[in-house]
Amino acid sequence: MTMNTQGRPTAPGEAAVTATDTFTGNRALQIEEALLFEIGRYDVTGVDLDEPETFTPRLGKLARKTPIDLPGLSEPEAVRHYVRLSQKNYSIDSGLYPLGSCTMKHNPRLNEKMARLPGFADVHPLQPLSTVAGAVDLMAELGRWLLEMTGMTSVALSPKAGAHGELCGMMAIKAAIEAKGEPRNIVLVPESAHGTNPATAALIGFKVVTVPARADGTVDPEAVKALLSPQVAAIMLTNPNTCGLFERDVVEIAAAVHEAGAYFYCDGANFNAIVGKAKVGELGVDAMHINLHKTFSTPHGGGGPGAGPVVFSERLAAFAPLPFVRVTADGPVLVENEVALEGGETPFGRMVAFHGQMGMFVRALSYMLSHGGDGLRQASEDAVLNANYVRVGLRDLMSQPSGDRTCMHEVLFDDHFLDGTGITTLDFAKAMIDEGYHPMTMYFPLVVHGAMLIEPTESESKASLDLFVATLRDLVLKAKAGDTARFLEAPRFAPRRRLDETRAARQPKLKWEKPEPWSEAAE
Secondary structure (H helix, E strand, C coil): CCECCCCCECCCCHHHHHHHCCCCCCECCECCCCCHHHHCECCCCCCCCCCCCCCCCCCHHHCCCCCCCCCECCHHHHHHHHHHHHCCCCCCCCCCCCECCCCCCCCCHHHHHHHCCHHHHCCCCCCCHHHCHHHHHHHHHHHHHHHHHHCCCEEECCCCCHHHHHHHHHHHHHHHHHHHCCCCCEEEEECCCCCHHHHHHHHCCCEEEEECECCCCCECHHHHHHHCCCCEEEEEEECCCCCCCCCCCHHHHHHHHHHCCCEEEEECCCHHHCCCCCCHHHHCCCEEECCHHHHCCCCCHHHCCCCCCEEECCCCHHHCCECEEEEECCEEEEECCHHHCCCCCCCCCECCCCCCCHHHHHHHHHHHHHHHHHHHHHHHHHHHHHHHHHHHHHCCCCCCCCCCCCCCCCEEECCHHHCCCCCCHHHHHHHHHHCCCCCCEECCCCCCCCCEEECCCCCCCHHHHHHHHHHHHHHHHHHHCCCCHHHHCCCCCCCCCCCCHHHHHHCCCCCCCCCCCCCCCCC
16 A cells, blocks of 8 residues: 555555564654544543533524534543653754755753743733833843844834844834935845844735845845935845855945945844844844844744844834833843933834743743853854854865855755756655754745755854765765655655645645545455
8 A cells, every 4th residue: 555645554554564574663762643533432531520500602603503512532542642652853953954045053951941940931911110120231232242242223122033023124214214204115125134024014015126136146236336326225135145255345335325325224034143243233233133032042943932033233223013121220220111201212113912921031031041152152153153064065066156165154055966867845855854864945035946054053063064065065976976766756754755735735635535435354
């Protein structure tokens, strides 16, 4: 029996038996785990609940008319089910995570211990300020570190993630423009930018104009100057950029943007490459978000948690949103509303109801304090060193769109080395899964055909990088030798085989349906 197009057995157990020669489909400790709907029973639960007393429901016509039909498991079965599922996840704790532009680094357990201290873990946003002085002090200290590292004037801690921080920075720019009464409605965005950049600008009413990239993926200041006009509000530039290169003309670009009366927004997703090495304020940046959950180690797999503080230059400091921390002679004060403004501050509003993500603040500050300024600088240097170590180890076999040049914290390859093999970037990535690696970022940035973006971060040792490089070299050699089956059939050893991802995205099945009854075949 073969696998169906969704990678699941067409009949319970049969395909797994064919693949593994075991009755259960298990491979020793690699246990086949069915869906909860397939193994649960409707008459079982891990807890006993008394029958409710008679009551009058208040849901009216919204009340459920049919049973909820959620299958249950006993407590041991429930524990085993979710533990087994968790063991199928790939994580930074189980292996190298080479996602480019994502900075999946090791998360020191010290940070987790600090975040679980009762005074931080249990703090509630509705507590009286007099009871959370320690939390406010921590926010002030975190802000001080961020300002020191960036050379900026003020910081908004409340944004919850990178894209939220982008929105915060661009809303401050829009408020500054409106305060001057200028008719600026255009934002310049390089074609290699993160997709959230043009989306953020468009969301708040700006017209996006694309800035073409040079052949090496960097932005030409002359291309920017050609697009500047009295209608341009800002440029959104990532530095180091998404091709893993430092924008060497950033100061000239900033000067031209400022001379035109516009603002310079910097996407700080790649801040991990320059912490302790360059202060963005000295490069001419007016606003930049910082992904605490990337640069300062806090885990962010699965969509959260996150925090995206935004630092502002003197040109935008007055427009930082509420709430914010003001440092006074008597100590830090959390300014939560307009009543507490002291003059000169004109916040554009607020991004969230409360202060932000306290757990993320604690983890990030713990990371900063344990490393110190010199340790943070070394982390940046090691991240760049590791990326270039991977680049040099693969440059004779894999093709680089920008040529053989030193990169920053991530190295970018394209798919030209696969020409004539019948193998695509996706096939190559699926084969990496069989080798026990999470694939690198694929097909991004969009300006590079078949892009493969690798960011090893500073967390990886030389030994782990040597094995990673050797694995990719073996895959490349096998691809060029014509071993297409190894790639087109991959992944062969994952819990599920290759899925039809395009169909799954366009025709998702959002409700489990009981399969047709399956009976044991006759002798």
